[in-house]
Amino acid sequence: MTLEGVETLDAGVVPRVARAREPRVVRVALAGCGVVGGELLRILKHGEARLAARNGLRFEVVRVLARTAGRPRPDELPEGVLTTDLDAFLAAEAELVVEAIGGVDPAVRIARTALAAGRRVVTANKALVAAHGPELAALARQSGTRIDFEGAVAGGVPIVRALRDSLPLTGVRSIRGVLNGTSNYVLTRLAEGRSYADALARAQAAGFAEADPSRDVSGEDAADKIRILAWLAFGVAPERLPVRRRGIAPGADRLAADAAALRGVVRLVAECAQTAEGVVASVEPVVVGPGSELGRTRNEDNAVLVESDWNGRVCLAGPGAGGGPTASALLADMVRGAQRQPPPTQRRGVQDRRPHRWAVSVEAGPGAAEALRRALDRAGVPVAGEPLRGGSLARTAPVAWPRVDLATRALTAEGRRPLVSRVER
């Protein structure tokens, strides 16, 4: 596939086109106009100037497929592009098809038809990729195009890209993580003493749990995701990888109580690992330490730990669910292949004049407390709370650096050897 006006598709090479040229228009067909699809339309609108300046691209959404015609639609939906007719959607003249409709069918029909026609496909659909990933990748290869799916695993955490591009070269031994935001939100609430029913209702009210959360709490959603990661890291067919799977329901309340009795917290952990016998995978409740990386992963956040021979242990964590993060991942895939060299450098850097809190100390000794107090006072630095360590350590109220700098210069001139830390606790 060659993009007109761009000499190479390589992600970082700067095309030889002049920067001032008009952005290249990419015609997009978007399947799905729910939480994720709607958010994508908003980001495209909001980021239009940035996409043009940074990536030399303008995405023109020419067709949007919705399951039903009736629902309220985002304001950003262009006039006259909405359809509920799958065949009309598939016939749209678009070089890029974004699939945000979820579920295996009709998503797999959409992906197959688009790829067979040489169109590029971007999807956030884990069920689709776990069930048909290798087939669709092969189809893309035959058609000289590609399928990308960053949003299918861990929302806004760029784990798919990391596993496709760089980490496998380091000799991956295992991948484990919290990959289902809904379950993790529920488990976080349970550890706070709430009931399962209450926790689930809150997750639904917050908008990231489906009306039917059964694929989340059963571990099926996380199993799809770990299958995809095992495919990328180890080359096993995701649809044929056996996953030992138990979810958090029924019995979530007791699982949380069991973990508490062991002085831990329960997390729904997805894991795949290379063993002497082959690649193994599981999704199951695991009791972890409250201070461990997975124990500290709270609410709808996801976290992925990758252990490898040459690269030790890398952790990627962040928002695993929600329209914004998933739509961001879709957008990152949409601009794949377009210009994304380090940006031009016209923007200016300035001195930081934001107020921060600081800790200022001087060497203990005769007159130290008096000297510190006086220097801060003269520089107009407000002190917060009582001085510590006999007056040789003071905390400040929020104040911009130049004033603190003034005080430290005065103290240095007096031979008091001042030290300053910013305080963020």
Place this chain on the structure above:
Amino acid sequence: MTLEGVETLDAGVVPRVARAREPRVVRVALAGCGVVGGELLRILKHGEARLAARNGLRFEVVRVLARTAGRPRPDELPEGVLTTDLDAFLAAEAELVVEAIGGVDPAVRIARTALAAGRRVVTANKALVAAHGPELAALARQSGTRIDFEGAVAGGVPIVRALRDSLPLTGVRSIRGVLNGTSNYVLTRLAEGRSYADALARAQAAGFAEADPSRDVSGEDAADKIRILAWLAFGVAPERLPVRRRGIAPGADRLAADAAALRGVVRLVAECAQTAEGVVASVEPVVVGPGSELGRTRNEDNAVLVESDWNGRVCLAGPGAGGGPTASALLADMVRGAQRQPPPTQRRGVQDRRPHRWAVSVEAGPGAAEALRRALDRAGVPVAGEPLRGGSLARTAPVAWPRVDLATRALTAEGRRPLVSRVER
């Protein structure tokens, strides 16, 4: 730039070449044969089959530049390729130049000469990129080639790629993190009560602190890195970005004591942020909570937090220093542009038969303890420690899943509603 036999350079597109073809040979000139360069030679040797199968590449190291001829060299150094003559190195016929020599000069001469000749450059040199990044990127653009520098920031943590490819599209507001492994190692030891001198000696003995650690402890190294990240995220010229900079020395012992007096720990935090006035940047000691993301970043690890409009907060953490992680980052850049679609799926997935520890519980009630004990006993599941909660919750010694499964099936048949968690604490 076009790679022979590969139809497109795009990172994820599968080239139409048959998989069975011989790997494409890429001639590499490597500048630097110290900790990082030596480790890269080891990884190339060790990963040769994987690179051929997965990426269709074979890297042939045709010339290696060393500062001095005398030092012991890694066994993996090919015969007759070592030179100490810069001009002889620059004249090497290589399509890819890997710069692992460090410092600005002669690194900048090597990079300029290579790029001007249309050769691709991969470097882990933060001082070089912070001082000359935009100039070298422009030169690469003019020559139709590219420069990559994943290893320049945070070693094996793929933050450069994330910021080049995906995260900027999400509307980045700020980036902050621990970017200097040596300082962080020293600060970790100080918090344990060791002296600065002792901590530094340990870092040097562990091999990741330079003989002259002044650029590390002064914050200059972290300043170079935050300049590079500010360039990628915000498009400011790294060499012209003012960075408010204070290091951890002199005075590291007192900084640690000050933080302890505030019930925190001190970290050398690098930060850049978009403000109304422009982009600001700093490197300075910051007192953070011991349980915060940066407070928990220990030893030579690095951690980077990216906050953005659409994507919330993403954390990438892992080994920030050392030969293996940095060489891994170089290798990831070296294969950029080569085939790296999801791998073929011939590998097999198997059932997990590794021993794990488990927590098994049944519903409390008459006979519960006896039923649990009996079921575990009959299935041959060894119990560890005393039973909990009146006998309705038991921990096991390490045992493979099938036995536990047997016990739970028996308990289910008895109507005891068993629940199982894996235990990792």
